[in-house]
Amino acid sequence: MTERRALTILFADVSGSTRLFETHGDEVARRLVGSVLTALAEVTARHGGRVVKTIGDEIMCTFPGPLYGLLAATDMQRRIKNDSTFAADNLAIRIGLHHGDALVEEHDVFGDAVNTAARMADKNLARRDQIVATASTVQGITHTTGLRVRSLGQIRVLGKQAPIEVVDVLWQEDLAHVTTVQRVMQAVAASDRSRLLVRFKSQVFELDEGTSFSIGRDPTSSLVVETEWVSRNHALIEWKRGYFMLADRSTNGTWLKIGDDEELLLHRDETHLRRSGTISFGQAHPLDSSDLTYFQCGDA
Structure with a gap:
């Protein structure tokens, strides 16, 4: 059965495979190459996506919306870049990606x-270590998530009458060395309210200044x-004193890592969240990144 559905479609191609x-x-x-594709498939699944097929050294995936695809793309790049085995063989x-209507079969x-x-x-368009998307795909997303883009101009695509x-x-x-585009294609009205994006596995939450966001094993928690190492009422994120504050209320503690800074342990204490990073509830950051909670601060 064939149906038409709006999807975010992502292609990732392994660079350096010919020399390999x-x-x-x-x-x-x-x-x-198979190891790289397997790693990309794992990231796809964590972001609620589906691998449609692999074609040689390329993988094709679909996601339910642009945010899922964009976050998956950034995680894919980090996953490959941070793997010493892939780096040793100069693989990237x-x-x-593009979001639009597509015909979906089984x-x-x-x-x-x-x-x-x-x-x-x-x-001929995307280089190694690069993510290229149509501007329509990122429209309305970058200010609220902290994702940043820069314009590459207009190009002509086969089958399209007008350049995109x-x-x-x-x-x-x-x-710091890159000029970022602060506009989101002019379609989003400016706002001075701060935003915080929180992501755990395939779940994505957007918090604003009025949000109280609870984390724990209790089924009534926001997340x-x-x-077993997470308490029923483990932690709370609230807007206080001009920051999003992370407060630990647990038995085992909460570990926070901001950017490349050293890991910080919170136990019955609180700190403000800044920039972007990861949170591990109840244990130090594990090797399996799928158990981590990601956050990104940004202004709407």
Whole structure:
């Protein structure tokens, strides 16, 4: 059965694979490329996406909306960049994505939106370590999530009569050397209210200044984390004194990591959240990043 549905479509292509086959041989190279694709598939699942197919050294995924796809894309880049095995073989990825209507079948997705997304990931447009998206995909998102973009201008896409505007999604932590685009394609009215994006697995929450956000095993919590080392009423995020404050109320404590700073343990104490980082409830940051809660501060 075929149905038309609005989806965010993402293509990720492994950069450096050709040289890998030349230097390591087919078997080793194929195994390494397969490891990259497996890692990308894991990130896709954590963000509520679906892997449609892999084509050689490329993966095609779909997500229910632009925010899921954009967050997955940034996590994909960080996952590959921070893996020492991939770095040793100079492997990287380039990503392209677009949100639009597509024809969905049981095992595949078709249509103009797919073609546009594939064009974003083309090596003639996207470079290694880069995320390229259509401007319409990021419209209305960047101010409320902290995701930052810069315009790459307009390009012509096969099958489109008019050129379309594309952007570079900036995923690196250190962006001091990059000019960021503070507008969100003029479609969003300016607001002076602060926002905080909180993400745990496939759940994404947008908090504003009036929000009280509870975390714990209690089923009435705003974010329910069902693990034995998390207390029933573990932590609380509130807007206080001009900041989003994280307060620990637990038995085992809460670990906070902001950017590349050292991990901080909170126990029956509170601190303000700034920039972006990760939170681990009840234990120090585990090796499995899927158990972490991510946050990003930003102004609407």
